Structures are given as C-alpha cells and as structure tokens.
Amino acid sequence: MRSTRRSSALVCCGLLACALIAAADPAADRAAFRAAYAERFPQLAPADYVLGAYAIDAGLKRQWEDLNEFPPYEFAIDEGRAAFAAPLPDGATLEACFPNAGAGAAARFPRIDADGGEVTTLSRAVNACRIAHGARELAVEGAPMKALLAYLGFVARDQPLAIADPATPAALRHYEAGRALFYTKRGQRNFSCADCHVTAVGHHLREQPLMPLLGVGNHYPVYGLSWGGMGTLHARFEGCYEQTGAEAPAAQSEELSDLEYFLAVMANGLPIVAPGLHR
Structure with missing residues (x-):
C-alpha cells in the first residue's frame, strides 16, 4: 500500500511539473500544487503545512512544541x-x-x-x-x-496570507519566472526545488526530513538552532542552491523575489505563523 501511494505521488508530481511549466493559471497551479502534497500526506490540512517539517514529523513537532515554551526568537x-x-x-x-x-x-x-x-x-x-x-x-x-x-x-500571526493572484502582464511575468525557477534543475546535483520538496518530501537528508514548501514563507524569518540566530527566507533559498552545487542569486535579487512570490501565491489564504524555529 505504501509503495502504491508513493508511486501515485511520483506520478502526480511529474504531471504537476509538466502542467505548471506548460501554462500559467495561478488558481489551477495552486490546486495542483496542494494536491501533490495531499497525495503524499492525506491526513494533513493545507494550513498544517505552514509548520514545515514539523507538520510531517511527529517527533520533531514535539521538540518544536517544547522549544516554543521559551522561544529563542x-x-x-x-x-x-x-x-x-x-x-x-x-x-x-x-x-x-x-x-x-x-x-x-x-x-x-x-x-x-x-x-x-x-x-x-x-x-x-x-x-x-x-x-x-x-x-x-x-x-x-x-x-x-x-x-x-x-x-x-x-503581529500578523494567525492572519491569512492575502496575495492577489497575478493578473497583470507584469505580475504574470514575475509569477512565471518564479514558477520556472521552482521546477528548473540546477547545479552539480541537477536538482530542482520540486525534486527535493515535492517529489522527495518527507525523505531524510542528513537526519532532517525534506520539508514541504507549501506555506514556507508563512513561518519566516526563523531562529535557526544551528545558526544561533535569525535567518531569512532568502538565506534559506541560498542554502538550497549551495546544496545543489549551484551558485545562488543574492538575497532580495529579482530571481529569489520571484521565487518567493510564486510560493506566496501557492500559499494564499494560509495563516502567518512567523517567526519560526528551525533546527
């Protein structure tokens, strides 16, 4: 049963990537994006994903709850x-x-x-x-x-992310650029964001589960225990680039801002839970 579900998820993710690269329809893209995660984690509601890895790993979530008794941020x-x-x-x-x-x-x-x-x-x-x-x-x-x-x-906690779906030529241009960045393979390891965080979501890398990216911006900035301080979403993007062996665009560059915008459109309506906490 588990193997069948995993195979279905891979097929769903593959079709998702093809569909999203083909044409921009933000509402349809968002439905397909969320459906890919629902296939992998049917027990979760969309709003659960704003917790990132803690939404999919019960042990990590218990640690997160303990740490939030006295939040380091x-x-x-x-x-x-x-x-x-x-x-x-x-x-x-x-x-x-x-x-x-x-x-x-x-x-x-x-x-x-x-x-x-x-x-x-x-x-x-x-x-x-x-x-x-x-x-x-x-x-x-x-x-x-x-x-x-x-x-x-x-001061925005629990408020839903309210991002208008791109409708103007300029908005669609940035949306499509961010979407393309999400699905484009890069670096020596030839990975895309989707390879790690949709297709392989939940699998472990260096003892950490690969987290879902639905609602990822909703919990940033985060206090990173390994960093010993606060980190931004764009710093996390840069880290992902480095892990694939690719040179990362600068924080707040047009490329990373487009990626943030695409992910925000995917997360529209989900609650803000920032600041967050990462191991």
Missing part, C-alpha cells in the same frame, strides 16, 4: 518592536507605512508594485519606507532587518 521580536517605534530622521516611524503597529503587514507581502511592476517583498517595503522618511536602507540580511521582519511576522 523572542529577543528578535523585542528588538524589532523597538526599531519599528524608533523615530526616523523626519520624525516619523515605520507606523507611517505600516499602520496599526504593523499588524497584518506581513500577510500582504510579497506583492507587485503598482508603479514599477516589480515584486515588493516585506524587506524591500521596509527599506522603501525608511528612504521615504530620510533614513538609510538596512542591510537585507543584517540583524536589524531580521528583527523587524520577526516583529512584523509576530
């Missing part, structure tokens, strides 16, 4: 809250761009900029706000930015 939330309220050079705070103390802001990104038609991630939106009020940009992988992302994720 609380310092980042506190630092981010202080940075959010700190006055910018013109006297404004980030509240000017993210009202209600930032509540719910993380559930509305990434999105397509109405003026330039580019993908605006939450990190880019924070920096745009700072520039508009006379401050310098923050380093996108620096501790202050990660703290702000942790705080904004925290």
Whole structure:
C-alpha cells in the first residue's frame, strides 16, 4: 500500500511539473500544487503545512512544541518592536507605512508594485519606507532587518496570507519566472526545488526530513538552532542552491523575489505563523 501511494505521488508530481511549466493559471497551479502534497500526506490540512517539517514529523513537532515554551526568537521580536517605534530622521516611524503597529503587514507581502511592476517583498517595503522618511536602507540580511521582519511576522500571526493572484502582464511575468525557477534543475546535483520538496518530501537528508514548501514563507524569518540566530527566507533559498552545487542569486535579487512570490501565491489564504524555529 505504501509503495502504491508513493508511486501515485511520483506520478502526480511529474504531471504537476509538466502542467505548471506548460501554462500559467495561478488558481489551477495552486490546486495542483496542494494536491501533490495531499497525495503524499492525506491526513494533513493545507494550513498544517505552514509548520514545515514539523507538520510531517511527529517527533520533531514535539521538540518544536517544547522549544516554543521559551522561544529563542523572542529577543528578535523585542528588538524589532523597538526599531519599528524608533523615530526616523523626519520624525516619523515605520507606523507611517505600516499602520496599526504593523499588524497584518506581513500577510500582504510579497506583492507587485503598482508603479514599477516589480515584486515588493516585506524587506524591500521596509527599506522603501525608511528612504521615504530620510533614513538609510538596512542591510537585507543584517540583524536589524531580521528583527523587524520577526516583529512584523509576530503581529500578523494567525492572519491569512492575502496575495492577489497575478493578473497583470507584469505580475504574470514575475509569477512565471518564479514558477520556472521552482521546477528548473540546477547545479552539480541537477536538482530542482520540486525534486527535493515535492517529489522527495518527507525523505531524510542528513537526519532532517525534506520539508514541504507549501506555506514556507508563512513561518519566516526563523531562529535557526544551528545558526544561533535569525535567518531569512532568502538565506534559506541560498542554502538550497549551495546544496545543489549551484551558485545562488543574492538575497532580495529579482530571481529569489520571484521565487518567493510564486510560493506566496501557492500559499494564499494560509495563516502567518512567523517567526519560526528551525533546527
């Protein structure tokens, strides 16, 4: 029975990749993307996947629950809250761009900029706000930015990700680029994101299960126990590139922003649970 289910999942994933590469239909893509995981883990609801590996491994989930009794990421939330309220050079705070103390802001990104038609991630939106009020940009992988992302994720917890399906030519261009990146094999090992995180999801690599990517952005940034600090979604993308033997695009590059956008469209409606915790 297990072998039959696994074979069915592989067929489903193969058909999924072919269908998604053929033509962009975000609603149909999302249904097929979720169906591939449902075939592999029929006991899970879509919202369960926002926990990543903890959704599919009961032992890891128990460890995660224990660690969350005293979350190691609380310092980042506190630092981010202080940075959010700190006055910018013109006297404004980030509240000017993210009202209600930032509540719910993380559930509305990434999105397509109405003026330039580019993908605006939450990190880019924070920096745009700072520039508009006379401050310098923050380093996108620096501790202050990660703290702000942790705080904004925290004050959006349990809110559903609300990303409009791409409909304009610009939005569809970025969506298709992110989708292609997800299914394209790369590096010395010739793996795609889908190879590891759809077809082989749940299999173990270096004692860790390959996690599903449905709702992956919903729990970032994360505190990484192995890192001893906070990490962003784009840093995780870069790590995956390195594991395939490929050179990674820079954090907040157009390529990785497109990938984030594609995955957000796949996760639309699922709850924010950031900041998260990784081993």
